[in-house]
Amino acid sequence: xxxxxxxxxxxxxxxxxxxxxxxxxxxxxxxxxxx
Amino acid sequence: xxxxxxxxxxxxxxxxxxxxxxxxxxxxxxxxxxxxxxxxxxxxxxxxxxxxxxxxxxxxxxxxxxxxxxxxxxxxxxxxxxxxxxxxxxxxxxxxxxxxxxxxxxxxxxxxxxxxxxxxxxxxxxxxxxxxxxxxxxxxxxxxxxxxxxxxxxxxxxxxxxxxxxxxxxxxxxxxxxxxxxxxxxxxxxxxxxxxxxxxxxxxxxxxxxxxxxxxxxxxxxxxxxxxxxxxxxxxxxxxxxxxxxxxxxxxxxxxxxxxxxxxxxxxxxxxxxxxxxxxxxxxxxxxxxxxxxxxxxxxxxxxxxxxxxxxxxxxxxxxxxxxxxxxxxxxxxxxxxxxxxxxxxxxxxxxxxxxxxxxxxxxxxxxxxxxxxxxxxxxxxxxxxxxxxxxxxxxxxxxxxxxxxxxxxxxxxxxxxxxxxxxxxxxxxxxxxxxxxxxxxxxxxxxxxxxxxxxxxxxxxxxxxxxxxxxxxxxxxxxxxxxxxxxxxxxxxxxxxxxxxxxxxxxxxxxxxxxxxxxxxxxxxxxxxx
Numbered sequence: 259x260x261x262x263x264x265x266x267x268x269x270x271x272x273x274x275x276x277x278x279x280x281x282x283x284x285x286x287x288x289x290x291x292x293x
Numbered sequence: 294x295x296x297x298x299x300x301x302x303x304x305x306x307x308x309x310x311x312x313x314x315x316x317x318x319x320x321x322x323x324x325x326x327x328x329x330x331x332x333x334x335x336x337x338x339x340x341x342x343x344x345x346x347x348x349x350x351x352x353x354x355x356x357x358x359x360x361x362x363x364x365x366x367x368x369x370x371x372x373x374x375x376x377x378x379x380x381x382x383x384x385x386x387x388x389x390x391x392x393x394x395x396x397x398x399x400x401x402x403x404x405x406x407x408x409x410x411x412x413x414x415x416x417x418x419x420x421x422x423x424x425x426x427x428x429x430x431x432x433x434x435x436x437x438x439x440x441x442x443x444x445x446x447x448x449x450x451x452x453x454x455x456x457x458x459x460x461x462x463x464x465x466x467x468x469x470x471x472x473x474x475x476x477x478x479x480x481x482x483x484x485x486x487x488x489x490x491x492x493x494x495x496x497x498x499x500x501x502x503x504x505x506x507x508x509x510x511x512x513x514x515x516x517x518x519x520x521x522x523x524x525x526x527x528x529x530x531x532x533x534x535x536x537x538x539x540x541x542x543x544x545x546x547x548x549x550x551x552x553x554x555x556x557x558x559x560x561x562x563x564x565x566x567x568x569x570x571x572x573x574x575x576x577x578x579x580x581x582x583x584x585x586x587x588x589x590x591x592x593x594x595x596x597x598x599x600x601x602x603x604x605x606x607x608x609x610x611x612x613x614x615x616x617x618x619x620x621x622x623x624x625x626x627x628x629x630x631x632x633x634x635x636x637x638x639x640x641x642x643x644x645x646x647x648x649x650x651x652x653x654x655x656x657x658x659x660x661x662x663x664x665x666x667x668x669x670x671x672x673x674x675x676x677x678x679x680x681x682x683x684x685x686x687x688x689x690x691x692x693x694x695x696x697x698x699x700x701x702x703x704x705x706x707x708x709x710x711x712x713x714x715x716x717x718x719x720x721x722x723x724x725x726x727x728x729x730x731x732x733x734x735x736x737x738x739x740x741x742x743x744x745x746x747x748x749x750x751x752x753x754x755x756x757x758x759x760x761x762x763x764x765x766x767x768x769x770x771x772x773x774x775x776x777x778x779x780x781x782x783x784x785x786x787x788x789x790x791x792x793x794x795x796x797x798x799x800x801x802x803x804x805x806x807x808x809x810x811x812x813x814x815x816x817x818x819x820x821x822x823x824x
Contacts, residue, residue, distance in 0.1 A: 261506025262365065263513075263530035270368035277375040278585040284384070285578020292571025 299446065299636050306640050307460065310476050310647070314464030317472025324681040327469030328400040328659055334474055334566040340576035341481030342474040342648070343563045344583035347378060347554065348484065349649030350437025350642055351430075353591050355709030358618030359546070360595030361610045362520060364528035366542050367595070371588040373551025379580040382555055387564040387573050389732040392824050394565040401656075402558035403664040405565075406724065409731045409820065410739045411813035413668055418746065419724060420664025423558055424657055426719055428692065431653040432699035433712035437619070438646030439700065444623040445639045454700045457643075461650045462693040465658070466686050470566065473651045480644030485586050487641030492590040494630060495597055509600045515609050528596040537787045544789040545714045553717025553791065556725040559656040587645075591622075598625040605629075619709050654689050654696075661688030715757070715764075718791035722749035725795060726802040734806075735817050741806025749798030756790025 262268045317330075325331055334342075360367040390405070399405040403423065407416025439453035448456075464472045499505035506529050513527040524536025532538040554560065567573060598610040598621055605628070606613060614620040626638045662684035703712070726749070727742035757764040758771060759780045765771045766778040779786045811817060 261503040261510065261529065263510045263527040266531040267365045267368060267529055270366070270372050274368055274372040274375055274585065274589055277372060277380060278581045278589075281375065281380050281581025282578045284380070285575055285581070288574035288577075290571065292569045292574055 299639070302636050302640070303446075303643075306643070309479065310464065313475040313479060314468045314472040317464075317468035317470075317475045324400070326471055327682045327685060328663065329562070330470040330474050330566045332395070332566060333568050334572070336567065336572040336575035337579060338474050338478040339563060339567050339572055340579035341583065342477035342652075343560060343576065344580050344587070345477045345481035345484060345645070345648035346559055346563070346652040347374075347557075347649075348584070348587045348645060349434045349713075350441065350646045351433055351649075351709050351713040352588055353488075353642060353645055354437040354441065354619055354622050355433065355713060356546070356550075356588075357591040357595040358614070358621040359710045360592045361598050361621045362618055363525060363532070363538065363542055363546075364530065364596045365592065366531040367546060367592040368589070369543070370547045370551050371584070371592050373547060374554070374588050375581050375584045377551055378554040379577060379584055382560070383564075383573050383577045383580065386555065386561075386729065386732060388570050389824055390561060390564040391567060391570070391573065393732065393820050396820055399565065400562075401659045401663050402561045402724075402728075403660060404668075405561070406727060406731065406742070407664075407668065409817075410727070410737070410742050411816060412739045412743070415727075415739070415742060415746070416664050417669045419558075420660040420668070422719075422723060422750070423660040424665065424692075426716055427558075427653060427657050427660075428695045428699050429703075429712050430716035431650060431657070431692070431696045432703060433709045434646055434649050434653065435696055435700045436703075437709050438643060438650070440619060441623055441639060441642045441646075444620075444627065445635065451701060454697060457646070458650070458693055458697050458700075461647050462654055462689060465651045465654045466689050469682070469685070470562075470655055473655055474566065476651065477648040480648040481583060483644045484641050484648075485583055487637055487644075488587050488590045490634065491594060491626075491630070491638065492586070494634070495594050495601075498629065499597060499600055505597055505600065509597060512599060512603055512609070515599070515603065517609075517611065528599060535784070537784070540784055540787040540789075544787075544792045545718070546710070549714040549718040549721075549789050549791050552725070552795070553714075553721040556720045556723075556728055557717065558660075558720070559652040561728070562656070594625075595621065598622070598629075601625065601629055654692050657692035657695075658685045658687075658689030661685075661691060714789070718789055718794075719750075719753050722753045722791050722794035722798055724749070726799045730802060730806075735821055736806055736811060737802070738806045738809045739812050740809045741802045741804075744805040745798045745802030748801040749794050752794035752797050753790045756794060760785045761788070761790060762786035 260268055394405055397408040399408050403416045403419035406419055435454055435458055438457050439450050442448050442453040443450045496502055496505055510527055510529045516525055520538060524532040524538035532542055602608060602610045602613055610621045614624055626635055666684055723746050726745040730737045758768055759765055762779050771780060772778050
């Protein structure tokens with residue numbers, strides 16, 4: 259998996275990317291929400 | 294790029310910083326401007342300021358070097374930094390902090406806690422904790438910056454410490470939080486671009502993502518015996534479960550910094566600088582991307598320096614750095630990158646240091662003026678607007694002096710990452726429970742919060758003085774009383790005190806709150822009504 263030696267580090271990498279995408283999606287969906 | 298060009302670019306960079314500092318100064322000097330940037334910060338400025346304050350030389354130089362030693366298991370920390378440090382912090386804590394802070398007219402993190410619990414003691418105690426312990430973290434950041442200046446410009450370490458801290462202190466003293474946040478935005482942008490270029494360069498040099506990781510995995514036989522015995526078996530794998538290195542990576546670094554970020558006073562105050570939740574929503578997207586590109590990139594590049602140096606010098610990076618992890622990243626940049634990027638990276642590191650240092654000086658300064666002096670000693674006097682700003686400026690000068698002295702005293706190998714983890718863990722153990730419960734639970738009482746703070750501080754101090762190997766040996770108190778460096782052997786010498794201090798602080802806060810009465814019920818109702 260991406261050349262990592264064990265699943266734990268791959269999972270950390272995957273969750274890091276997923277969390278960033280989550281932040282982007284959340285920010286874009288709520289871009290104009292919030293007077 | 295020659296030395297003259299490097300100096301010229303550095304001067305241009307500093308001139309831009311000075312202009313932004315002046316811009317902040319010229320936008321107003323009321324206490325609301327000076328302490329909270331006028332509560333009308335642009336979301337991009339707020340997000341970059343939060344990120345650039347969060348990510349310092351500690352992350353890039355200190356933790357980057359540590360990751361060259363421990364490997365890519367530190368990606369769990371960058372995952373925590375995005376998920377906890379940005380998403381959870383902004384969405385679940387930031388919005389409530391902003392609204393409640395506005396309702397209570399709080400200007401600092403200690404003031405936020407003090408007003409929420411109607412307790413002068415809590416505000417003064419939190420301010421005192423920041424004033425006493427934050428200079429340790431500030432010194433770690435300053436040491437990282439001075440090492441970079443020493444490495445790239447050849448300026449002696451002591452002079453670098455002095456000149457750099459005075460430069461940063463100058464725009465913080467005159468411009469307050471507005472100047473800090475404007476300069477943070479520029480510095481954060483530089484950091485983002487610099488780390489992006491560095492990540493692309495590194496992977497392209499080493500044959501692409503998968504190839505680089507595979508080649509690094511194949512170098513496991515080169516891991517020094519000192520850490521192999523501790524549980525590190527590969528630079529692309531986690532340490533062996535339950536081994537000493539596993540505890541160091543996951544308790545001190547991942548938990549200590551990953552969770553500790555939620556109770557950082559210099560970051561919490563950022564939530565109170567924006568006008569509405571709209572700005573916070575937008576900042577989530579910007580902040581997430583920023584953290585991925587700074588911390589995520591650092592923890593991938595750090596271990597890969599071993600592969601680069603093995604291919605070019607025939608030795609791993611920690612050996613070439615003579616055992617000092619703080620020298621790995623500067624050494625890699627100097628050796629692997631084109632000369633123009635050496636200058637760019639120097640500015641990236643200076644930006645990382647300046648953005649964090651400026652916020653730290655500002656936070657310590659406001660703790661001294663707003664939380665200790667104004668609340669503790671001068672609370673009955675007529676506290677005029679200009680006196681708040683003047684006292685904060687005096688507080689910042691004091692924090693500057695303490696930091697300089699500390700930086701010259703503690704600049705030993707590996708101190709940058711360690712000092713950062715200690716401060717993050719301490720703040721979380723003391724203040725995370727009352728802060729989070731204060732945002733969500735009307736039943737939190739003043740006595741409950743005080744119990745949680747004291748239990749957190751007590752167990753953290755006990756851990757560092759009597760259990761955690763490195764610190765208990767350094768303080769020598771355990772040796773003097775019990776004749777041995779640590780009270781308990783085995784894993785207790787490597788488990789970060791936050792692992793037990795934070796849960797105990799939460800339990801104490803909850804239990805004492807359940808058996809005591811809410812002292813300021815009407816006020817609490819009004820705070821929650823507006824959420």
